[in-house]
Amino acid sequence: MSRFASLALGLALWGISTGVMAEGVQRIVLNAKMEQECTACHIAYWPNFLPTSAWKQVMDSLDRHYGADASLSAADQKEITDWIVANSQEFGEVPPGNRITKAFWFTRQHGTRHISADVWSRQSVKSPSNCQACHVNAAEGDFNEHKVRIPR
Incomplete structure (x- = not known):
């Protein structure tokens, strides 16, 4: 899949879960057990x-979850x-280390062109x-860019 197609699909999926959608369409509700844990x-x-595939890897390695034991x-x-x-x-693509912050869509939206490195x-x-x-x-799953407040 091309980078452009990946970005377009990623942004579309992001929009579905974050409420950037047509009126009346419901946002996904998190699994209660997942939210609790x-x-x-x-x-x-x-x-x-x-x-x-990245989520499967994350869930298969909870005993060493980014430096912590998150076993269930x-x-x-x-x-x-x-x-x-x-x-x-x-x-x-699966981002390096299965890290959301290394995903193409994340780095595109949160890179130095948008957010100062000191933040x-x-x-x-x-x-x-x-x-x-x-x-x-x-x-609540709302990542609307118009509601972002970068703290000091």
């Missing part, structure tokens, strides 16, 4: 943020994985993975 440490990321019971891991697989798509090191932001620092409604 993920938000113990960070925002529950939306299934369209990574290709399905077999039943919980299966429930969450099944939900993510059902709600994600295999689009674009990521601010105490109020800390890192590119801290979506809710700037996207005030990120926990």
Whole structure:
């Protein structure tokens, strides 16, 4: 798939889950178990943020989840994985390390042309993975660029 096609598909999928859509179409609702488990440490990321194959790799390595042990019971891991697989798509390339912040669509939207490099090191932001620092409604899946507030 060409980079342009990957970007177009990624943006379309992003729009579907973030409310950038026609009036009356509902946004996806996160799996309750996933939301509970993920938000113990960070925002529950939306299934369209990574290709399905990347999500499978993430879910298969929870015992070493980006430097932490995020292991779940077999039943919980299966429930969450099944939900993510059902709600994600295999689009674009798997980003290095399965990191959302390294995905083409993310770097395109959050690169230095759009966001000053010093923003990521601010105490109020800390890192590119801290979506809710700037996207005030990120926990609800609303990443509308008109509602972004970059903190000082």
